[in-house]
Amino acid sequence: MTYSNQLLDHYNNPRNVGSLDKADDRVGTGLVGAPACGDVMKLQIRVNDAGVIEDAKFKTFGCGSAIASSSLATQWLKGKNLSEAENLKNTDIANHLALPPVKIHCSILAEDAIKAAIADYKEKQSKKTTSEAPAA
Amino acid sequence: MNNIYTLPTAAPRQRPIYMDYQATTPCDPRVVEAMIPWFTEKFGNPHSRNHEYGWEAEEATLMAREHIADLIGAEAKDIIFTSGATESNNLAIKGVASFYKGRKNHIVTCVTEHKCVLDACRHLEEDGFHVTYLPVMANGLIDLDLLAQSLTDQTAIVSIMAVNNEIGVIQPLADIGKLCRERGVFFHTDAAQAAGKIPLDVEAMNIDLLSISGHKLYGPKGIGALYVRRRNPRVRLSAIIHGGGQERGMRSGTLPTPLCVGLGEACRLAKTEMTEENKRLTSYRDLFLNLLSEALTDLHINGDKQQRIPSNLNISFAFVEGESLMMSIKDLAVSSGSACTSASLEPSYVLRALGVEEELAHTSLRIGFGRFTTEDEVRQAAASLIAAVTKLRAMSPLWEMVKEEGIDLRTIQWTGH
Ligand SMILES: Cc1ncc(COP(=O)(O)O)c(C=O)c1O
Numbered sequence: 001m002t003y004s005n006q007l008l009d010h011y012n013n014p015r016n017v018g019s020l021d022k023a024d025d026r027v028g029t030g031l032v033g034a035p036a037c038g039d040v041m042k043l044q045i046r047v048n049d050a051g052v053i054e055d056a057k058f059k060t061f062g063c064g065s066a067i068a069s070s071s072l073a074t075q076w077l078k079g080k081n082l083s084e085a086e087n088l089k090n091t092d093i094a095n096h097l098a099l100p101p102v103k104i105h106c107s108i109l110a111e112d113a114i115k116a117a118i119a120d121y122k123e124k125q126s127k128k129t130t131s132e133a134p135a136a
Numbered sequence: 137m138n139n140i141y142t143l144p145t146a147a148p149r150q151r152p153i154y155m156d157y158q159a160t161t162p163c164d165p166r167v168v169e170a171m172i173p174w175f176t177e178k179f180g181n182p183h184s185r186n187h188e189y190g191w192e193a194e195e196a197t198l199m200a201r202e203h204i205a206d207l208i209g210a211e212a213k214d215i216i217f218t219s220g221a222t223e224s225n226n227l228a229i230k231g232v233a234s235f236y237k238g239r240k241n242h243i244v245t246c247v248t249e250h251k252c253v254l255d256a257c258r259h260l261e262e263d264g265f266h267v268t269y270l271p272v273m274a275n276g277l278i279d280l281d282l283l284a285q286s287l288t289d290q291t292a293i294v295s296i297m298a299v300n301n302e303i304g305v306i307q308p309l310a311d312i313g314k315l316c317r318e319r320g321v322f323f324h325t326d327a328a329q330a331a332g333k334i335p336l337d338v339e340a341m342n343i344d345l346l347s348i349s350g351h352k353l354y355g356p357k358g359i360g361a362l363y364v365r366r367r368n369p370r371v372r373l374s375a376i377i378h379g380g381g382q383e384r385g386m387r388s389g390t391l392p393t394p395l396c397v398g399l400g401e402a403c404r405l406a407k408t409e410m411t412e413e414n415k416r417l418t419s420y421r422d423l424f425l426n427l428l429s430e431a432l433t434d435l436h437i438n439g440d441k442q443q444r445i446p447s448n449l450n451i452s453f454a455f456v457e458g459e460s461l462m463m464s465i466k467d468l469a470v471s472s473g474s475a476c477t478s479a480s481l482e483p484s485y486v487l488r489a490l491g492v493e494e495e496l497a498h499t500s501l502r503i504g505f506g507r508f509t510t511e512d513e514v515r516q517a518a519a520s521l522i523a524a525v526t527k528l529r530a531m532s533p534l535w536e537m538v539k540e541e542g543i544d545l546r547t548i549q550w551t552g553h
């Protein structure tokens with residue numbers, strides 16, 4: 001398969017590889033895919049008090065397109081607020097990386113990972129408010 | 137005058153190191169040299185009986201038959217030229233099945249056979265034959281007891297490959313042959329990956345039909361051979377290709393003299409050099425594995441550790457997906473069957489048949505060494521793989537979970553498709 005230069009750039013020099021502290025309230029973690037399917041993506045965001053994503057990290061077990069998609073996703077997430085982040089579409093990723101048709105689902109996986117990370121963050125926040133509520 | 141066929145000279149590009157000798161092998165230059173006169177001045181039709189052009193071509197094909205027969209302990213007359221192992225396998229299985237149709241309707245083969253054997257059997261199933269697809273054990277070898285149990289008085293032929301093309305394991309040919317002979321069943325073996333790589337003897341091993349491919353043993357592409365036993369017992373088969381009745385009527389068509397000569401020379405060289413070559417390949421294989429295991433943990437070699445040819449390794453690099461691994465080792469030409477299940481590239485059916493867990497099957501590469509592999513290449517390949525696996529493990533969430541957080545992956549609720 002021949003890949004675009006953008007894809008190869010993200011594959012060869014992946015941005016934001018790593019992990020954030022899962023236990024941190026401000027961190028949302030998304031883990032999608034399955035080892036038996038050949039793809040697992042972990043994507044994390046850290047959100048500041050203003051509701052802006054100040055850091056994003058990923059680790060991916062999967063094909064080159066999956067790695068590039070998650071690298072690009074973390075790059076785009078940084079500096080966005082949550083509603084902007086929720087609007088990131090797999091098609092944007094696929095277009096930017098010029099993914100071939102059989103690789104579109106790799107970008108869908110990245111979108112799923114973003115959604116899962118935001119959902120995890122929101123769940124933590126709502127638990128925080130409910131658990132803080134009685135004390136208030 | 138400019139030769140219009142000369143391509144503009146491009147800057148020489150460093151090509152990847154070839155480590156895919158099970159897919160095909162380069163033609164040995166000595167083979168090419170032996171072939172050349174038979175394209176040009178000695179172009180005669182080997183079936184022309186009336187003049188010298190024909191005689192010398194026939195003589196050359198006869199010599200080639202002798203070299204091929206020599207490699208497997210057969211006689212020149214037992215050798216049928218074909219276009220390759222795909223045709224040989226088809227001719228052996230379909231040919232025997234259709235000749236004995238009516239009297240026998242059962243075929244035994246194995247789930248890890250090459251696609252051409254499996255598809256020929258599927259085709260015969262549509263024709264009313266029953267086919268038993270034997271499973272393999274975790275080491276990739278068939279269970280002889282199961283084979284014995286599967287034979288009936290309806291069984292026409294057993295087809296079990298000599299060496300597997302993906303994992304390099306050697307099936308117990310002599311045991312299979314003995315069993316088949318005792319039970320009066322023909323034994324065919326697809327020796328595409330075995331001929332010239334391991335000693336083969338159709339008498340000692342009781343083999344009745346044996347397929348050879350030219351391009352797997354440093355010969356040309358587009359030629360192969362089928363050994364068909366002529367006596368004790370005589371094997372009869374129906375031809376697939378009809379015409380001038382060449383090759384004892386089993387395979388019509390004018391013999392491609394240069395290709396026949398090439399296959400013969402390839403077999404001759406393989407026979408003389410096999411012992412020495414295997415020694416060298418074994419030392420490369422051991423060196424390669426040592427280098428890898430000094431630097432990396434969690435490597436799994438697929439297929440039996442002893443019953444294997446030295447020139448093949450199928451390795452699972454746990455926690456690293458095979459296709460991305462291939463992208464990271466652009467300097468190596470190797471093969472991988474993986475990529476996630478959504479991309480239609482399923483993990484290999486051979487690894488699945490071994491019971492290799494799917495997550496490991498996705499991390500596998502097939503690495504093949506051969507006659508022209510050098511020690512430098514082996515070292516460079518190992519270094520390149522080590523760097524790639526190390527880099528990809530550092531970005532693998534699975535590696536992190538298992539190695540750093542001590543999580544058992546089976547306890548996770550995955551959201552796979
Ligand atoms: C075990 C085995 N059988 C058969 C074949 C087919 O051989 P050929 O390319 O000569 O048709 C191959 C090669 O792919 C093989 O590895």
Ligand code: FES
Binds near residue numbers: 039063102
């Ligand atoms: S994640 Fe399936 S091929 Fe990329």
